[in-house]
Amino acid sequence: MNFSNFYKKQFTNIYVIRELMCNPDVKQVLSVLDTIPVHIVTSKEEIPDSDMHQHTLFINLPKAPIAGRCPGSKGHLCCNYLTIDLYEGCTIGCTYCIMKSYLNFSPVTVNMNIDETISLILRWARENPDTTIRIGTGEVGDSLLYDPLFRLSEIFIKAFSPFPNIYFELKTKTNFVDHLLHIRKKGNTVIGFSLNPPKIAGEEEPFGATIGERFEAAVKAVRAGYNISFHFDPIIRFPGWEQEYVKVVQNLKLIPGEKLAWISLGTFRYTPKLKGRIDSRWFLFDEFVPCKDNKYRYIQRRRRGMYKIMKEAIENIHPDVPLYMCMESPAMWEYIFGEKPEKIDTLCTIFKRIKRCS
Ligand code: SF4
Structure with a gap:
């Protein structure tokens, strides 16, 4: 390209x-x-x-560091993820993008106060030597869409690589990994790919890579020594969704279990403001309920069914992978996993909250 x-x-x-x-x-x-x-x-x-x-x-050159805690969602379990707002906004154009609720009239912003942000995160890593620091740049934009141009992820990867407790995640719907393959010391960097069946990716993620291209990029990244994560989020219901999602899950066989850092699941959710912007989309014609965080989710019975199918399909291939739900209620955790995440062996480390974070 x-x-x-x-x-x-x-x-x-x-x-x-x-x-x-x-x-x-x-x-x-x-x-x-x-x-x-x-x-x-x-x-x-x-x-x-x-x-x-x-x-x-x-x-942009913000005055304060651009790292902080993920704000989480009221009434839902937080995975204690930390965020770096490096690339804000995105031109991939997902119809369901929650950022349309608040970022739509903003330019794509690249925040260049890298050194002070890195210093802050390294301080957190030193102050919390026994806690896994899961931090990523994919919360308010795509981590890799503009990265071949700006090449900022490389600076973070190199700075974090000596720290065994930092898991730095680059989350993307692109296949733009080539500019990262040469980096020798990768530490625990995780390249994360959002996944959906080709129907959803094709119709609702107009400028993203195809699902096949995302898997090819994941395989390349593994060969270069990176850890990988996958995010089935948002999972959207449509006629035959079960078979289509399970087909995508079959591709997880391409990635060795020991290279999989984690996999997340999240069913489609929207704010009233987002609905106002996308109300012609077919997937809104389903049954949704308002939740404590002022977002609408599929009714609980449906969500349970969706999570059960996805969990079973994923665990058939990778039984030991850390698998979690994003922004779900304690009741849903009890139903799907039988426990809250802090009691689950594969999750308690990555869900632990770091003590000092300011
Ligand atoms: S890739 Fe992420 S940030 Fe970009 S439009 Fe899609 S959902 Fe929004």
Whole structure:
């Protein structure tokens, strides 16, 4: 793929915080995107309303570190994941993207305060030597969509590699892994792929890689020495969904169990605001209930059935993989796993909350 043309097609304008104009990484990016107009600003507020959309690239220098706790979801069990808001926003265009509830009118933002963010995370790692720190950049955008251009993940991977308690996850719907394969010291880096049946990926994730391409990238990453994770999230019901999801699960045979860091499951959920933006999509015509976190989920009986089918199919292939549900209620955990995650051997380590996180 010609990455320069690919990225030039993504953006119509670039805004850069003045202090970053001498940053060599930013200079390199601007030289690749040399046909796109560049505007120098001192803050996001200077971007005109007409450019507040996803085809504007904003290269930002936040004042505070960009790492923190995942906000979790009221009334649902949190997996104590930590997040780095490195790439905010995304042009993959998933119809169900929860960020449409709040980020839709924002430019794609790349936050360049890397050094202070890394220092903070290394401090957490030192202060919590016996706790697994699970941290990733895929919470408010795709970890790898813009990474071949900015090459920021490499800086994090190298900085975290000496720390056995840091599991740094790059979560993606792309197959953009080639620029990471040469890195010698990977530590416990995990490359995570979101998975759905081809019907959902094709219709609802318009600019993502195909599911076949994601698995090919996963195999390449394993060969290069990376750990892998998979996220079946959101699982969406449609006629025949059971067979289609189980077919995708069969591909997990391509990855050796010892290279699988974890697999997550999450059924489709939406906020009222998101519904307002996507109310023509067919998958909204199902039975949903409002939950304590103000999101709507499939009725509990349906969710139970969905999780049971997925859990059984995955455990048939990889019985020992750490498998968890994202943002589910304690009652659902009891029903599906018979326990809360802190009592499950494969999960208690990765779900443990780190003590100091400020
Ligand atoms: S890849 Fe993630 S961030 Fe990007 S549109 Fe899809 S759901 Fe949203």
